[in-house]
Amino acid sequence: EAGVTQFPSHSVIEKGQTVTLRCDPISGHDNLYWYRRVMGKEIKFLLHFVKESKQDESGMPNNRFLAERTGGTYSTLKVQPAELEDSGVYFCASSHLGTGVEKLFFGSGTQLSVL
């Protein structure tokens, strides 16, 4: 079974540019999450999709961040325009939709560097 895949693995952009990160969850996983880790800090929640619907987007830093999950399969996270403080590792995770706590499976992350 393929795991959670993220693309690109690394992205280096200049301040003001746009970047789009992609996440393909494990097939059949309705829950999809985006997290971010800034160097040396905790993994912070950004948002949560259940299928194509945004269940919780309370962690999105501001309106420069836009996440979509059309069709309830893969998801994209766009940062426009990027700022220096957006640098970090962006992780995507997915899990089954169940009544209990479902284990999160993480992708390898996208290392974003904004110069």
Added chain:
Amino acid sequence: GESVGLHLPTLSVQEGDNSIINCAYSNSASDYFIWYKQESGKGPQFIIDIRSNMDKRQGQRVTVLLNKTVKHLSLQIAATQPGDSAVYFCAEIHPGPVHKYIFGTGTRLKVLA
């Protein structure tokens, strides 16, 4: 506020010794806890979990201890091996209609040969 923190950002351990990684959490309502291991270039991977109605759980070479009185979680790794070198994150899960994972800052474990 809600927070999950770690006492030591870096832990160096001699190969073969036991490792103990600590984590403090602040939300007494959290009812489920997980330890993740993140190796370089990879995403966090599940190691072991524990529910709040337990105080100890053992896996293969790993043990998680939960002390709800002081809101403390620890991960013990027996006979630490070079392959254990990684960053370890604890996560607390808040109950509710939507389960929310709150992660700590992570502890880097370095295994010395």
